Amino acid sequence: MSIKDYESVIGLEVHVELKTKTKIFCGCSTEFGAEPNTQCCPVCMGMPGTLPVLNKKVVHLAVKAGLALNCTIEKHSKHDRKNYFYPDLPKAYQISQYDTPFCSNGFIDIETESGTKRIGITRIHIEEDAGKLIHNESETLIDYNRCGVPLIEIVSEPDLRTANEAVEYVRKLKNILECAQISDCKMNEGSLRCDINLSVRKKGETGFGTRTEMKNLNSFKFIKKAIEFEFVRQVESVEKGEEIVRETRRFDESSGKTFSMRSKEDAADYRFFQEPDLPRIELTDEFINEVNAEIPELPDEKKARFMEDFGLNAYDSERLISNIFLSECYEEAVKNTAYPKILANLMISELPKIFTEEFLSDERDIPAKNYAEVSDLLGNNEITSGTAKLLMQKISDEYIEPLAYINENELRQINDGETLKKLCLTEIENDPKSVADYKKGKKTALKALMGKVMRVTSGKANPNLVQEILEELLEL
């Protein structure tokens, strides 16, 4: 058997920090990046006699997440304590939800190489985050700022089969949560973290193998690498006739490998029980409806609309809607162009690298109308695609007006057949070797000649016309 005969079965637990000003059980700020231990109080420090009081906004956002992810909302719910000792957990229990999660039975659709795939969401529950340990050479310090920051944990069904699907799932999830303003999903600040459950089996089998868990992955790159490594590791073990151990594994970012942390046998018994300091949560239909009404057009709806209204394919629509700024910009620009598909392609290929966080945080006006003008110029064959790319960049960096800019810099595409024919003849004369090669059947020689024509015209020649003319001349 080779590795090609195996597939991985992957389920993800994604922890997402909710977008609230204050913590889940006290009034402390949730702002990221403050000096250590400046955003904590007796409640989030677990001091004796203190009590939690639930931040209502947390319930609101959790229900919103459930609705956005097509879940059933549990109207009668409660909090439970998950008991374990760790220095970053002041009360020595985490207030979470055990058997009555707010949301269950949802799904999201992702685009894969073989089309759209539905990924089930088992459950979503709310819980509090723990603090952060800072290890240095001689001691360990504790920063409690993050204690009590509200989280939702989104647990998927084991429906994912490849690293790419897993990445696509997280990307889509992030997209939906950002769009509905449930979370900032800043992976570099830890506000979206991912635990990966992975097992392997032979293709065609339906049962599950023994799974391992990799905790706290916080970038797409690491999610991908961890899955790829762990898949190969497990397949190799199975092939060698070894048994996979149910265990938690640590992904090492520098080596890209996973290492055993602890096996299930010495795993903690969390002794879950109902949190007696908080009353049960009863949600009304009215409340759920109110929250539902706040949910904006979600990425999938937008995607369908883009396909329908602008004639885009699923892939292009997905790329556009996957970035809020991109989709907003597209919607603004598309009003002003006769070529929505060209506009989409230009924006998908050029703008993501321009829309950096720095660029967007500048709060400048994004000149959507000018992008539309570029797509018209390209659509009308007035500029080459190379010029179009240049213009996209210049519009963003220097606020140029595309039409004025190409006139000033003489960037219009040369579409005149006679002019181009002259240029082509000159190059044919100057390069007998390429001509000879071409005639011998080496079709790539044409590219060399084309390149020369493009060079003498500073890239302005209409490449399709040049190709046609050269072929014509050389066939003679």
Next chain:
Amino acid sequence: MGISEKLMSVSDIAKGLNSKVFSAEEITRLYSKRIREIDDKLNAFITVTEDNALKTALDSDKSRKNGDIVPKLSGVPFGVKDNICTKGIKTTCASAFLQDFIPPYDAFAAEILKNSKAPLLGKLNLDEFGMGSTTENSFYGATKNPNDLSKTPGGSSGSSAAAVAAGEVPFALGTDTGGSVRQPAAFCGVVGMKPTYGRISRNGLIAFASSFDHIGILTRTVYDNALILSELAIHDKNDATCLNLPKEDFTESIFTGIKGMKISLPKEFFGEGIDGEVKNAVLSAAKALEKAGAELIEISIPHLNNAIHAYYIISSAEASSNLARFDGVRFGKRAEKYSDIMELYKNSRSEGFGKEVKRRIMTGTYVLSEGQKDKYYEKALKTCSMLRAEFENAFEKTDIILTPTTPTAAFDLGTKTSPTQRYLNDIFTVSANLTGLPAISVPCGRTQSGLPVGLQFIGKKLDEKTLYKAAFALEQEVEF
């Protein structure tokens, strides 16, 4: 013995202050002096805060002198059980673990009294973290019963009851998780109220078993008790389980009599295991109430006998979790010797907790563990809900339920009994904690050797008024 002589009640003191018979300073000095004189014998106080009390007293006198409208309890001194947080004042839970713990905040109830300018005389001894019914499980040693120094004052609020009975304080705050206010009130001969769950905020009460923990009130008279509950039953937004109800005056209907009141005696509580003298005192008190116009009914609450098991399972389970925060990392005891974090936990907790606390943590951890949880914890929860239903059912036919508070009167300090035997002390009191119903213990007589006997009334949810009415009638009817 002499030291349990009747002293002034809270309302006597409030009247005296308002009519300027004496000042808050004078009254505070009087009580402080008494504490100095007798507390060596009683060992009721862990911390005496005389200076703090005098400061508050002077402040209270000043506002009275200015003619300000003052709260009812302004200038009335009191004591607080040492598991209720007091800002800037050591709060130890009678545990080695917290012997140096000074909270940077007040419990909500303590804060109300502070804002009323009631002088805090000090912090009162208890069974460590409220776990026990003799006040012997204390890092600071046992408290003695002022009626007979060889006897236990009960527990865990033994010192709150003893201090009130001995006249060291006019009133005290206690806490009641399974009977910890009512049982010592019965043993010491004072009035002890555990109101409905959620009446008084638990914010700042160092948790033992959150579902059953209540702050309770110990006073010399029923009227005083109602007066203080009226001040403390205020909604606190920082306790999610605290009820948001309009403010009530519980003294209002106290004098209206009990004519036609239906009082039920559950037969389960008058069978085996109850001391003859206690039974007689309680039954003759019931007769006296009947004479005063009440109607006595015998009822049955079948699950009463299972209540004690459910109580110890759930309370230990919650305790094992509530006390996990005492890990030696941020506050309280930290062992001097440890080589890694696990040892820091183990050593700090081994050194910081007493035997009974460890027993309950272990029991609680066990009953929640995988494989055991269904057998114990889940089953106990079911008992709890059945008990609640049975009480609800009973209250359709009755206004109030009457029981002995304890199976016996106060027993000797140092009595060697097994923990499970000791747990039976709470057999009559725990059901009010499991159901959250209000319950009060009132003195109803004495044994031949002169020890007080307590009678318990259990009321409908939020119906403290009827409890006070019946308790007041009893106070009038029986010689104590």
